[in-house]
Amino acid sequence: xxxxxxxxxxxxxxxxxxxxxxxxxxxxxxxxxxxxxxxxxxxxxxxxxxxxxxxxxxxxxxxxxxxxxxxxxxxxxxxxxxxxxxxxxxxxxxxxxxxxxxxxxxxxxxxxxxxxxxxxxxxxxxxxxxxxxxxxxxxxxxxxxxxxxxxxxxxxxxxxxxxxxxxxxxxxxxxxxxxxxxxxxxxxxxxxxxxxxx
Amino acid sequence: xxxxxxxxxxxxxxxxxxxxxxxxxxxxxxxxxxxxxxxxxxxxxxxxxxxxxxxxxxxxxxxxxxxxxxxxxxxxxxxxxxxxxxxxxxxxxxxxxxxxxxxxxxxxxxxxxxxxxxxxxxxxxxxxxxxxxxxxxxxxxxxxxxxxxxxxxxxxxxxxxxxxxxxxxxxxxxxxxxxxxxxxxxxxxxxxxxx
Numbered sequence: 401x402x403x404x405x406x407x408x409x410x411x412x413x414x415x416x417x418x419x420x421x422x423x424x425x426x427x428x429x430x431x432x433x434x435x436x437x438x439x440x441x442x443x444x445x446x447x448x449x450x451x452x453x454x455x456x457x458x459x460x461x462x463x464x465x466x467x468x469x470x471x472x473x474x475x476x477x478x479x480x481x482x483x484x485x486x487x488x489x490x491x492x493x494x495x496x497x498x499x500x501x502x503x504x505x506x507x508x509x510x511x512x513x514x515x516x517x518x519x520x521x522x523x524x525x526x527x528x529x530x531x532x533x534x535x536x537x538x539x540x541x542x543x544x545x546x547x548x549x550x551x552x553x554x555x556x557x558x559x560x561x562x563x564x565x566x567x568x569x570x571x572x573x574x575x576x577x578x579x580x581x582x583x584x585x586x587x588x589x590x591x592x593x594x595x596x597x598x
Numbered sequence: 599x600x601x602x603x604x605x606x607x608x609x610x611x612x613x614x615x616x617x618x619x620x621x622x623x624x625x626x627x628x629x630x631x632x633x634x635x636x637x638x639x640x641x642x643x644x645x646x647x648x649x650x651x652x653x654x655x656x657x658x659x660x661x662x663x664x665x666x667x668x669x670x671x672x673x674x675x676x677x678x679x680x681x682x683x684x685x686x687x688x689x690x691x692x693x694x695x696x697x698x699x700x701x702x703x704x705x706x707x708x709x710x711x712x713x714x715x716x717x718x719x720x721x722x723x724x725x726x727x728x729x730x731x732x733x734x735x736x737x738x739x740x741x742x743x744x745x746x747x748x749x750x751x752x753x754x755x756x757x758x759x760x761x762x763x764x765x766x767x768x769x770x771x772x773x774x775x776x777x778x779x780x781x782x783x784x785x786x787x788x789x790x791x792x793x
Contacts, residue, residue: 421628422628425631425632425635426631429635429638432638432639432641432642433638435642436641436642439642440645443699443700444698444700444791459647461642461646465793497680497682498680499681499682499683500682500683500721502721503723511679512681512763512765513679513680513681513764515658582657585656585657586657586793588698
């Protein structure tokens with residue numbers, strides 16, 4: 401009786417573990433299939449691994465650069481890995497390019513538009529209702545602002561979800577200022593992304 | 599014993615039903631999933647860029663030379679300034695960004711001569727010349743140049759102290775030592791990824 405009792409307790413645990421492994425493998429296969437679609441075409445694409453807090457810039461399956469996000473939150477229904485097209489970016493800080501005046505004397509100072517001119521707090525909107533918020537959390541003031549932003553994000557997600565009719569999902573990412581700016585710099589509208597949820 | 603078998607039958611199918619394979623409705627076996635996983639991994643790996651290729655990161659102004667799947671050299675570079683120039687005639691506008699995406703090396707030249715485009719004259723407040731002779735300028739592109747399309751090149755520079763900053767008109771400037779090695783190692787047709 402004791403053996404039967406043990407069997408009846410351990411068997412469900414073993415099956416649950418196998419079931420989880422199956423689901424993980426199916427998700428992994430779906431991820432690779434989606435990536436093959438992008439890797440088969442010329443160009444650079446992005447893999448946002450929200451589960452592991454990473455953004456990887458890739459081409460033909462090869463990682464070109466990896467950026468880390470120490471904090472990642474997700475909200476919404478589970479969704480396929482993609483690909484998703486980035487439609488637009490929005491930020492409070494506006495970027496401004498320098499206009500060259502023909503024939504003007506050079507001031508001697510370097511004046512150019514680079515990653516340091518990018519916003520470090522912004523949102524990215526993808527087709528299919530995916531929204532990604534990036535916040536920088538370096539330093540005391542930014543860190544506090546990021547905490548406030550994260551709290552507000554959490555509070556507003558249920559309402560946004562209802563407004564979307566339950567479709568789509570949102571991701572909130574926090575990282576240091578330079579990494580956040582590098583993402584804004586690199587993420588171009590109409591670029592292709594895979595998104596891996598936890 | 600009968601009760602235990604019934605319990606076993608009840609538990610396993612319920613877990614399996616939630617993992618039905620797409621299309622057939624039947625649960626996929628672990629063996630078939632693993633086999634599919636291995637096949638997909640092989641397919642993805644087969645798409646890896648082969649041979650020699652270049653990667654340019656315009657956010658950090660770095661160029662990486664990869665040979666046979668390994669990083670061979672890393673060089674600081676200068677990418678496009680992002681500045682905007684409007685043609686006073688009102689017809690044209692130039693935005694001096696380095697283009698992004700996938701390209702390939704189309705040409706290689708030693709001791710390249712710069713053929714100044716219209717914007718180079720307009721920027722200086724001059725009218726573009728009608729003839730080609732006035733457009734040639736030697737010595738400003740360094741010892742080597744590699745073209746990747748639409749008038750964009752990876753080339754050398756006189757302004758080596760500015761390497762690492764976004765100061766070009768879209769081309770990629772590389773220091774002399776790095777450029778010599780990269781030029782020697784990169785064949786025509788090699789892929790170039792810019793992001």
